[in-house]
Amino acid sequence: MTTVLVANRGEIARRVFRTAKRMGLRTVAVYSDADASAPFVREADTAIRIGAAPARDSYLNVASIVAAARESDARLIHPGYGFLSEQAPFADAVAAAGMTFVGPSPDVLRRLGDKAEAKAAAERAGIPVVPGYRGKDQQDEAFAAAAKTVGYPVMLKPAAGGGGIGMQLVARDADLRDALARARRTARAAFGDERLILERAIERPRHVEIQLLADTHGAVLALGERDCSAQRRHQKVMEETPSPAVDAKLRRRMSDAAIALAKAVGYVNAGTCEFIVDAKGEFFFLEVNARLQVEHPVTELVWGVDLVEQQLRIAMGEPLSLDLVPRGHAVEVRLCAEDPASGFLPSTGRISFLEWPDGARIDAGIEEGSAVTLDYDPMLAKIVVHAPDRAAALDASAAALRRSTVLGVHTNERFLRRLVAHRDVRAGKVDTGLIARIPDLAAGPGDAPEEARAVAAAAFAASTALGIDARDPWRALSGWRAGGPATTIVVFDDRPVRVRGTGPYTVDGQVVARDERAGHWLVDGEPAIAVREGTDVWVKWRGEIYVLDTAGQERSIDTLAGSEITAPMPGVVLAVHARPGQRVKRGDLVCVVEAMKMELRVEAPGDGTVTKVLCAQGDQVRRGQRLAEFEAA
Secondary structure, eight states: OOEEEEOOOHHHHHHHHHHHHHTTOEEEEEEEGGGTTOHHHHHSSEEEEEEOSSGGGTTTOHHHHHHHHHHHTOSEEEOOSSTTTTOHHHHHHHHHTTOEESSSOHHHHHHHHSHHHHHHHHHHTTOOBOOEEOOSOOSHHHHHHHHHHHOSSEEEEETTOOTTTTOEEEOSGGGHHHHHHHHHHHHHHHHSOOOEEEEEOOSSOEEEEEEEEEOTTSOEEEEEEEEEEEEETTEEEEEEESOTTOOHHHHHHHHHHHHHHHHHHTOOEEEEEEEEEOTTSOEEEEEEEOSOOTTHHHHHHHHTOOHHHHHHHHHTTOOOOOOOOOOSEEEEEEEESEEGGGTSEEOOEEOOEEEOOTTSEEEESOOTTOEEOSSSOOEEEEEEEEESSHHHHHHHHHHHHHTOEEESSOOSHHHHHHHHHSHHHHTTOOOTTTGGGOGGGGOOOOSOOHHHHHHHHHHHHHHHHTTSOTTOTTTOSSOOBTTBOOEEEEEETTEEEEEESSSSEEETTEEEEEOSSTTEEEETTEEEEEEEETTEEEEEETTEEEEEESSOOSSOHHHHTTTEEEOSSSEEEEEEOOOTTEEEOTTOEEEEEEETTEEEEEEOSSSEEEEEEOOOTTOEEOTTOEEEEEEEO
């Protein structure tokens, strides 16, 4: 029996395992300490620990992964996406160990992984590229000269990178040097290579990509396009196929270009040729993602193909044998552990309640009880739907989001619902800057209504009574009172709520009762969901999610204001710009914190002096942790 090892984690590992098992292949998972109890580890036939939680010690540790492959007698190594999936040295190591890398050759990975070389290859294949600078001279002056020649605005990109990481839009010459420093810092941290390229920025472009399959016998197929224009900070949020902006003629031209490039470089396996499309319908080569894409499910649903199966068959030397016809429309949205109402700060915690809708494809890496940490990407799941046409697919996506419930960590579910319902998205008028132009998409639901507070109070009261002998009123925590019904006082944000009874409960004149399923409640007969997680109670009421805190604030914000500079999110300190005794003005940069692909400036809260610096580059910090002490002028 052939064995396939997946050098990845989470939902993509589970995705590959499903297909591999259907094909009769034996499966091997590799995992870090942070993932020891993750679903993908249990679902593999064999699981091997490869290191500590940090990716550099585990999922980026080539030696450990190859050793695990040898130990498990794996013959196929599927890299998934991210981590080592496009790293030529990893593919080299796999080949040197006598195994088969499920992807293109190391040489092709090297050529396409370098943006400058990839664009040169595209030009040789007759594919239009965006004007720019890809030279070896990496001095600031070389980029400044190129920007003046190309004309502002320009885009800076890591030469060795992908996935939108490190990209910087620069509108004027005065901002170029700061942007170069940021881009180099991110490129060095993410890819170990600080080389950059510069391109003319296309105004309001669409991001459209062509799915490719290429076998070892010379056949190359294009399976339509995916429109990935809905992006935030260069990270894809929603994907769909077919694109509302691509007609049959443009589709053919883009597909022919992608096939020509694949043949020119000797590409094998699944890959994606990415283009940007301007307002006139002209397209320009962007890059090749030499791997399976996160958004591959929309292509699978429309074309009726299992792309992972094709990857594995190609890797085993089989020729392509597909006769496919696209049908309908598919939409995917990425559900992430982040809080849009707080600037999309990453969210961590335990998944205390989880429900997925029927009728949608859910590719998820989590289950109820899963821990969400800062160690890896914040994506929790992909919610994918298929329908006969685009309008119906968007309706199905909105419905699937409404019926999806993830409690215990903040997610972007409300943001996604508002996005798919927005008039410009419905009209197909989406470009890569649309989300940035609609900040209201990130708005929260507002204060919890009385019904949400009532069910939260009942859920909290019920949770405190668990494990207590109801016959012993002296030990009960539910507020037993001689001669009357049990009463509990629950305080949310300094406002007391009185809960009477032991179930059903009476809360502020409303009757709150448990429903049949765990976590489900009825408020005067209307359904709700409520679960307690520590001192918080998470509530879903009429489609909105609220978090009510019973702990109260430990320290007054007024007391802290002007005396401390704290981390706005948990993450890693990328750079420290302030020094003890330094005088600063409001908005001056103190340090930079990064987490989950997001880089955030930590600024001075006002004019004054930084009296003490409490962090250093590379420090792992918690949200709210003191980074510096500050004395107002």
